[in-house]
Amino acid sequence: MLLCVSIDDYPLAVVRRAYGGDGPLIVADRPDRGRVLAVDRVAREAGARAGQTVTQAVAAARAEVAVYDSAAGAAWWEELLDALDAVSPLVDDARPGLAFLDMRGIDGGPVQWMQRARDVLNPLLFPYRLGAGVTKMSARAAAYVADGTICEEGSERALLAPLPLKLLDLEAETIERLRLLGVERLGDLARLPHGPFVRRFGPNAARWHLLAAGTDRTPFVPRGRAVAIEASIYGEGRAEDEAQVAFALRVLLAQIAADLERCGKRAGALTLEVELDDAQVRAFEVALGSPTAQERAMLEVLRAKLEGVTFAAPIVGLRLRAARLEEGGEATTLLTGDDFDPQTVALTIARLEAALGETVRRASTRDAHALEERFVYERFEPPKRELVTSSSHGDPAEARLVPQLRLLTVSEIEVRMRRGEPAFVGTPPQAVIECVGPWRVDAGWFDVPVSRDEYDVLLEDGELYRIYRQGAHWYLRGAYD
């Protein structure tokens, strides 16, 4: 017998868990120009659907838009699977929001198993449903019908018959095609003749037909056991100076490095938890740039990260964990066109962040109307090394000098108009030698509306500025260099 744990619209559940609230909600992959991943019941009734653009969904439902944090979603799902390990040693991770547990050989019956599952799932605050069945399909269908449903062997077909086609995880287009043929339920599909249906809908249709008829041959694939590599020091007195902490870290790193080597792994990051005498715990996540199992490389990056960090109380405990584990072996490439060492870059970033207290970033561009929306920053990760190619050295024929816009702190300026365009700018006023524009920028109408006219003006001192008018006021935005 299998137990199914199902969380409908997992991205929605993640957002609700993170931010709470019960108003109409649309969950998207990006804040603007993104796609809708899930909508709640109120938004769905108003016409919003998964797969729409955010603009379409907001226009339909006028609901709040939240962005799905896939990293948090994945982490919470892992947490949930880890919790389910206490119910059964064999857990099949079908996808975030859907898992199966193999309960064969475990004491009790479906009711007791479900109770054990509830005991571990309730503290995680996710809205889940449980179902039991002989196959994955029947267990999932049981969970879909109602929380706690049990599908006995031999009753699969009857249970599945009234259920919708979406349980087969078909594409929306296929469901629509079937609907046009009058097939809306699994029972309708099961009644179709197998051969003609498969010939018309392709090889996958054979599996859909069998599933709809209650025959599920999908194998149960237990997830791999997570390898936890960590070391800790507690109860060995208090560390009050840097040398003591450095010594303790070296001891922990030696253990971590040895464990990594033993498991044939390398770490892409380290997580350090520092427990203080005043019961406070401070955590540090240290990215290693290039995954490694070398003790010295890890120590250098860790020390750089801790440079300049002060603690309010003596340290009484340290816990160090290797994270982002990869299969072993050092990534060494001989014939790269690149001239950087990821480990050195990681060390430099850690030092910069420790010294400046700011995150070292990298920029990427994107399409947007407003000037300041056309780029985003994210944390810098050393790029993957590339083999030498002719393109990696750039094409000298394409090299050109391009005007660089420098953003200035937005400040209000005085502008006098003549014949509908700026004639004098600033205080004292400077004559405008050349003016181009206006370009109307209308953006963020679903969030904070921005509506303004932008101009490039060349002033008599030879400087070229980007200015804009918003309402009755003029602002300085940037200067070309």
Next chain:
Amino acid sequence: MSPQHSDPTPVRSRREAFAALKAELSGAALGGLRVAVDAAVPSGIPELDRLLGGGVPRGTLVAMEGTAGAWSIAARLVAAVTSGALAAIIDDGGLYPPTLAQAGTRLERVLVVPARSPLGMARAADILLRSRACRLVLMTAPVLRAAVWSRLAALARRTGVVLIAVAAGAAAASLSAVAGLRLYCTRERLVVAGLRGLWSTVCGYVVRAELRKTAARASGAAASLRVVTGDRAAALRERDIPRPRIARAALR
């Protein structure tokens, strides 16, 4: 393999062995491409490279001075470096990545280090130069004591990293004495597409770059450089930018 390869020099790890072999291979032709570390960073702009004598020498503190065009030239050098290595920009808040990308920069290879205070900028430059993680570091020159610039220049020389400081006003004064290369840029003409108003766009300008100091050749040489966005190559008109008769306070 030649006898020199059989030299039983002990290497401590496989990584070091690879590094040693890579260093040995550097300079050798590999399918028509060179892995050698160049002595200068060429911009790829013929007029500019001619002016600089082949490019910006590695390990140089470069002072970019003047009223306009300094960031355009610096962006081109960043683009040249990021084709095969990393570059860093110490950002005082004025960086606009889209135009940097238009210049050919691979943004994923640029470390953007936010630093607003002069001290923070100097520290960031110090760490970046010492680490040798990047081949070029670009920053707006803050007002610092000449001794600090002198230290940064020495670090650049020692590590072979190019440090470009875009300087104006008092910062330029303290920087000029220690810079190994000084380039003074002024905007000469504006390049506009279209007639006027709504139907026109500023495509760029013509910049006069004057070499004011260099170790390799005599100063005073100059070049006219066209700084133009590439998407409007046709139907451009140029207009002279008159020199102001009266010194005006800058708008910013």
